Amino acid sequence: MSKEITDWIRYELYPTLFESIDTALPEFSFKKRGRNWVSSNKRKITGEEGDSIGKVYVWETAPGFIKDFTRETSSIVDYVIKRDGVEFIQAVKTLADVVGLQLPKGEFNQESYQRYKDQATLLEDCNNYFIYCLENSTGADEVRAYLSSRGYSDEDVKAMELGYIPDQDKLFKYLLSKGYSQSLIDEVVKLNKGIGSTHRLTIPYRSGGSVKGFKFRTVGDATPKYLNSTGLDRLGGFFNLSGVKGDKDVVIVEGELDSLSATARGVENVVATGGSSISSDQVIDAIKRGAKSFTLCFDTEPGKEEETAKRLNSAIDVILGEGVNRVYIVTLPDIGGGKTDPDRLIKEKGIDSFKDAISKAVPYYHYRLQAIINKYLDLHEKSGDITLRDEDIFLDEVMIVASTLEPIDKDRYKKLFLSLEAIKELGISEESLSITVDRLTSTRDKEDQAKSLQELISKVKDYQEKGETTKALELLDKDLKNVRVKNIKGSIDKLKEIPTEEDIKLHFSQHSESLRSGYYIAGNELLLPSGGLTGIAGATNHGKTDFLINLTLNAVKNYPDKEFYYFTYEMSQEAILVRFLNTFLDRDLEVSSNHRAIKTYFKTGSTQYIKADEREYFTAKVKEFFERYINSGRLRVKGVDFYSPELNLALTELNKKDTVGGYFIDYFQLLRLPKEGYKNYSRQEELKVICQDLNDTAKSLQLPIILGAQFNREVTTPFRLHPTNIGEAGDIERILDTLIGIWNTSKTAVVKDMSKAETTKFKDLALDTPGLLYTYILKSRETATDVYELLNYNGKRGVISNPERDNSYFK
Numbered sequence: 181m182s183k184e185i186t187d188w189i190r191y192e193l194y195p196t197l198f199e200s201i202d203t204a205l206p207e208f209s210f211k212k213r214g215r216n217w218v219s220s221n222k223r224k225i226t227g228e229e230g231d232s233i234g235k236v237y238v239w240e241t242a243p244g245f246i247k248d249f250t251r252e253t254s255s256i257v258d259y260v261i262k263r264d265g266v267e268f269i270q271a272v273k274t275l276a277d278v279v280g281l282q283l284p285k286g287e288f289n290q291e292s293y294q295r296y297k298d299q300a301t302l303l304e305d306c307n308n309y310f311i312y313c314l315e316n317s318t319g320a321d322e323v324r325a326y327l328s329s330r331g332y333s334d335e336d337v338k339a340m341e342l343g344y345i346p347d348q349d350k351l352f353k354y355l356l357s358k359g360y361s362q363s364l365i366d367e368v369v370k371l372n373k374g375i376g377s378t379h380r381l382t383i384p385y386r387s388g389g390s391v392k393g394f395k396f397r398t399v400g401d402a403t404p405k406y407l408n409s410t411g412l413d414r415l416g417g418f419f420n421l422s423g424v425k426g427d428k429d430v431v432i433v434e435g436e437l438d439s440l441s442a443t444a445r446g447v448e449n450v451v452a453t454g455g456s457s458i459s460s461d462q463v464i465d466a467i468k469r470g471a472k473s474f475t476l477c478f479d480t481e482p483g484k485e486e487e488t489a490k491r492l493n494s495a496i497d498v499i500l501g502e503g504v505n506r507v508y509i510v511t512l513p514d515i516g517g518g519k520t521d522p523d524r525l526i527k528e529k530g531i532d533s534f535k536d537a538i539s540k541a542v543p544y545y546h547y548r549l550q551a552i553i554n555k556y557l558d559l560h561e562k563s564g565d566i567t568l569r570d571e572d573i574f575l576d577e578v579m580i581v582a583s584t585l586e587p588i589d590k591d592r593y594k595k596l597f598l599s600l601e602a603i604k605e606l607g608i609s610e611e612s613l614s615i616t617v618d619r620l621t622s623t624r625d626k627e628d629q630a631k632s633l634q635e636l637i638s639k640v641k642d643y644q645e646k647g648e649t650t651k652a653l654e655l656l657d658k659d660l661k662n663v664r665v666k667n668i669k670g671s672i673d674k675l676k677e678i679p680t681e682e683d684i685k686l687h688f689s690q691h692s693e694s695l696r697s698g699y700y701i702a703g704n705e706l707l708l709p710s711g712g713l714t715g716i717a718g719a720t721n722h723g724k725t726d727f728l729i730n731l732t733l734n735a736v737k738n739y740p741d742k743e744f745y746y747f748t749y750e751m752s753q754e755a756i757l758v759r760f761l762n763t764f765l766d767r768d769l770e771v772s773s774n775h776r777a778i779k780t781y782f783k784t785g786s787t788q789y790i791k792a793d794e795r796e797y798f799t800a801k802v803k804e805f806f807e808r809y810i811n812s813g814r815l816r817v818k819g820v821d822f823y824s825p826e827l828n829l830a831l832t833e834l835n836k837k838d839t840v841g842g843y844f845i846d847y848f849q850l851l852r853l854p855k856e857g858y859k860n861y862s863r864q865e866e867l868k869v870i871c872q873d874l875n876d877t878a879k880s881l882q883l884p885i886i887l888g889a890q891f892n893r894e895v896t897t898p899f900r901l902h903p904t905n906i907g908e909a910g911d912i913e914r915i916l917d918t919l920i921g922i923w924n925t926s927k928t929a930v931v932k933d934m935s936k937a938e939t940t941k942f943k944d945l946a947l948d949t950p951g952l953l954y955t956y957i958l959k960s961r962e963t964a965t966d967v968y969e970l971l972n973y974n975g976k977r978g979v980i981s982n983p984e985r986d987n988s989y990f991k
Contacts, residue, residue, distance in 0.1 A: 186296050188284050189272065191468055194244035194256065194389060195423055196279045201238050204256075204278045205246070207263075208236050215240040215448075225252045225259065241341065242304065243389045243423045251308045255297050268293070299368050302360055303384075303391040306369060309354050310343025310382040310394075320344040323381050326399035331527040332441070339444035340437075343382035345396065348375065370410035378402040383436055385412055385454070388469055389423015392416070395436060415459040418451035418466055430466050431475045431510075431538060432458065432495070438522040445531040447538075450522075458495045463502045473506035474499050475541050480512040481519040489551060496544045505586045508541035545585055545593045552577050553600075654856040657825050694962065695842050695884045698734030700982050701957055702967035708842070708884045709962060712917030713875050715848065717889040717906055719896075722924040723953055723973060723980070724888045725750070725846055729763050730980045731886060732844050736815050742841030745834065746817045747827070749850035753819035756846075757810075758782070760817060763978040764805050769794055774976055823854045824870040828877045835881045847888030849907055863908045871912040891921070896930035898923035898947055898954050899938050919959040925952040926975060946970065953980055 201217045202210040208219035219236035222229045225248045236248040238256075247253050254262075260271040269283075276283055314320050314337070323344050327337055345351060348371050355365050379396035385408075386392070393412035398405055408414075418432065420439040431450045433439050442450040454462070463474070476495055478488055492509060499507050512520045515528060526534050542550075556574050582593055636659050643652035694707035708714045708731070716731075718724035732746050748756045762774045769777040769790045777789040781802075787795045809815040822830060831843055845851075851870045858866060878885045892907040894900055901921030903913030913919055925947050934942060947954055953973035957965050972981050 185284055186293055189257070189293075190244065190388070190390070190423075193272070193276060193279075193281060195469065196281060197256070197275055198238070198240065198243040198423075200278050204275055205259075210238070214446075224248050225254055227263075240422060241386055241389065241420075242391075245301070245304055247304075247308065251305070251312055253301055253304045253308055255301060258297065258301075298360075298364060300390055302355065302364060302368050303393070305355065305358055305360075306351065306394070307341060307343065307382075307384045307391055309351060310345055310384075311338070311341060312343075313346055314342060314344035314382075317344060317346055319346050320380075323399055326381070330437075330523070332444075336441070336444045340440035341384050341386070342440075343384075345376045345380050345382050347377065351376070372407055372410060374402065375407055375409075379407045383440070385409075385414070385419055385436075387417030387419055387421050387451075387454075388465060414454035416461050416465065418458075418462050419454045421451045421466055421469060422449055423469070428466070428469065428471045429473045429475060430471045431477055433477050433522050434479055435521060435523065441523045441526055442531070442534060445526065447531065447535060453495075457491065458498050460498055460502055463499055463504070467502065467504065471504070473508065474504060475508040475510060475538060477510035477512065477522060477538065477541075479519055479521040480514055482514070492547070496548075500544075500584075505589055507544040509544055509547040510537050510541045512537055543589070543592070545581065545589055546596060548581050549578065549593065549597060552581070654854060657823075657854050657856065695735060696738050697731055698738065699731075699955070699969070699971065699980075701955060701969040702964065704963055706920075706957075707962060708886055709917045710842075710884050711879050711882045712884070712961070713871070713878055713915065714884060714886045714918040714920070715889045715906075715913075715916045716886065716920050716922065717891050717901070717958075718922040718924070719891045719927075722927060723922055723975070724890070725756075725759070726763070726973075726975075726978045727922055727953070727980055728844050728846050728886065728888050729756075729760055729978060732815070733760070733763060735841060736809055739841045740814075741839070743814050743816060743837070743839050744841050744844070746815070746844045746846070747820050748818070748846045749820060750846055751819065753817060754782075756819065757817050759978055760815070761802065761805055764809075765798065765801050766977055766979050767794055767797065768976065769798060774978075824851045824873060825854065827851070828873050831877050831885075832881065835883065840881075840883060842884040842886065844886045845888065847890060849890050867908055868912055868915075871915045875915050896933045897938065898929065898942070898956075899934065901956050901958065903958055913959060916959060917961045918957075921956045921958050923947070923954040923956075924973060924975070925954060925970075926950040926973070951975075 197204055198217075202208075208223055209221045210217040211220045212218075217238040218234050220233060222231070222233050223236065224230045225236060225246060230248075236246065238246050244255055244257075245253055246256055246259050256275065257268070257271050260266070260274055261268060264271065264274065266274070273283060314323065327342065332340070332342075351369070352365060355369070356362065375396045378400065379398045379402065381397040381399055383395040383397065384391045385395055392414075393409040395412075396407045396409075418430065419436050420443060421430070422428070428449045431442075431447070433442070433450060433452055436452045436454070439450045439452040451466075463471075466474075476492055478492055481488065496507055496509075512522070512525060513529075513533070514520060515525065522534055525537070552574065578597060582590055582597075585593055636655070640652045640655055643649070643655065694709045697706040697708050699706045716724050716727050718727070728746070732744055735742075735744050746756070746760075751759075758775060758778050761778055765774075768774070777787075780789050781787055781798075787798065790798050810817075820827070827845075834840055848871070849867065851867070853861065853866050853869060858869070861869070874885055874887070890907045891901070891905050894905050895902075901923060903919055906913065929942065929947070931939065942948060945954070946952065951973055953971040954968060955971050956968040957963065959965055969982070972983050973979075
């Protein structure tokens with residue numbers, strides 16, 4: 181099973197299934213007891229009858245496992261495989277059907293899943309063994325006495341899954357007796373010296389419903405107090421995080437026993453950092469499991485306030501960095517006698533005291549503001565006075581915090597700040613505060629952007645120095661846009677600017693004129709907008725390439741001081757040049773196909789397929805075409821295979837010459853995004869991004885970009901020329917400035933797809949007359965829409981022209 185499917189079982193199936201275990205496994209007549217499921221009959225996991233009821237259970241802390249009093253443990257999938265006598269995939273489907281989940285797509289690799297399951301079950305069996313030894317071994321008296329001295333009842337100890345390891349050899353013999361191989365035991369259970377001798381109290385490091393390893397505590401004088409099983413991944417998930425799905429306010433404490441103690445007494449989702457700080461991976465894992473907010477409840481210790489504040493602020497930044505801004509801070513009460521941690525508070529003052537502290541948590545920005553205020557109150561007490569310079573520094577710190585906040589939190593923070601009596605005396609207005617904060621936000625965003633860009637450049641350089649150019653380009657393509665958006669907040673000030681008459685005049689003085697197309701539609705010249713996209717859409721073989729070629733040649737004719745680029749994704753550079761030359765010549769070179777005659781000429785130098793009376797004209801015009809338009813660089817026809825981002829960069833780079841008049845691209849649906857960074861995009865999403873990026877490029881360069889586009893198979897008549905019928909393209913017509921639909925009347929319409937009224941209109945408009953191009957303006961920001969023109973279309977020559985106008989381009 182692929183990692184994705186394995187994760188689906190862990191993150192989706194088991195957590196969702198937990199609330200329906202009684203339905204999934206009805207044979208046990210499960211009943212809820214607290215947060216866990218316990219059987220109400222004598223059935224054992226093996227299917228046999230036991231001596232007493234209620235000995236099979238599924239705990240919320242381990243929703244993927246079913247256990248019984250004989251210390252038997254099985255993953256729920258494995259249990260169903262044995263119960264029903266089915267294959268792995270059928271067992272998974274049976275469980276998924278209980279809760280209405282669809283299996284993810286992908287190939288199933290049972291061997292990979294078996295490896296994951298064996299490791300997880302082995303660790304569960306280790307934990308079961310430790311719990312059993314604590315309850316039954318005489319050697320565990322010292323550990324039991326220690327736990328009692330900390331105020332833990334037998335029920336607490338069981339709920340916390342605390343255990344006892346008599347020694348390592350006994351553990352390994354037990355695991356071998358359970359049928360585990362020596363190689364798997366050696367791989368999964370790695371214990372340091374001291375574990376099982378000086379350190380015998382066991383604490384399962386459980387996160388998200390899985391045991392990742394163990395912590396072992398001494399109850400004597402040995403140091404350090406805790407030893408971890410080798411390879412324990414403490415930073416991949418919070419200790420004691422529930423594996424059951426559902427919206428969570430996760431309370432983060434520092435110590436594992438603090439977390440277990442609170443959970444045993446009914447406070448849900450109390451987790452531990454697992455170390456001196458929290459990691460992004462822990463936060464991401466919690467979000468996957470339903471975390472909506474985080475409450476930091478760190479120890480209170482006199483004389484270590486500054487150190488605690490640093491840890492809190494670091495944790496706040498990590499959580500905010502993963503897009504969660506619902507972060508709260510708990511200040512535990514000082515109950516005397518040194519440090520106050522949750523476990524001590526619960527033991528001495530009761531669980532309600534801990535719950536009360538949690539209920540009084542304040543938003544992180546409130547905490548940070550109060551910390552700044554306390555700092556300057558302390559300064560006032562020490563010096564007896566605060567100078568104007570001190571006031572300025574104080575205000576700067578307040579503003580810097582404000583500049584880091586999300587809009588709603590920022591408004592609340594400013595309101596809280598302005599409500600302070602001491603601030604009212606300073607005469608700071610809400611407007612001046614907002615302007616200052618916005619300015620600081622812009623500066624901070626620019627600094628953040630510069631830092632991110634420098635980091636990206638460094639990573640790209642490393643790849644380049646290793647000769648891995650492709651990876652360097654992929655990284656640039658993936659991360660450069662993220663670097664750009666880091667400064668998006670810096671444009672807030674611009675939104676407040678009021679444009680003047682001079683600003684508007686300056687804008688239009690620098691704005692390029694729309695490109696003359698050489699065609700008239702319903703009596704008005706068709707203009708192709710600069711700074712925007714124009715789409716030419718047609719069904720297959722209806723002339724979109726010929727229309728693009730004609731538009732390009734018209735532009736070359738009308739703008740002798742400009743260069744025009746024609747990019748083809750569909751054909752080779754040479755093949756498309758043959759078509760350009762054919763249109764430029766505008767002659768019948770032979771009876772059947774002009775293309776064959778031109779290709780033969782370039783291949784052999786022979787004019788044998790060209791009619792005798794056209795050969796002199798042909799050779800003269802070919803020379804003229806190349807000398808005046810190709811060799812001069814005014815017409816640049818290129819076959820390309822750029823990804824869309826590369827194409828946009830190329831257009832921008834080419835425009836530096838300041839002589840480019842426009843770009844023509846044939847055709848839109850052949851453009852692609854690189855797989856890196858976009859692999860989960862649907863084709864419609866991909867084309868929308870491509871269109872938006874091209875539009876941004878057109879705006880930035882203030883040049884026209886004209887795209888060929890393909891209609892889908894729904895367009896079987898000229899009356900189905902509609903923006904929504906552009907193949908695969910979703911709603912890109914909203915991005916286009918101009919959209920023109922075309923229909924070649926030489927192609928027969930599907931009569932059965934037309935109504936009686938449409939059939940009549942088809943004939944009235946002469947759409948049954950071959951040799952015409954029905955050209956319909958579907959969208960335009962500058963000219964009339966829903967108007968059409970019947971252009972002359974000579975398919976053999978590839979020439980499209982207005983009927984009443986000269987259709988010879990370069991005579």
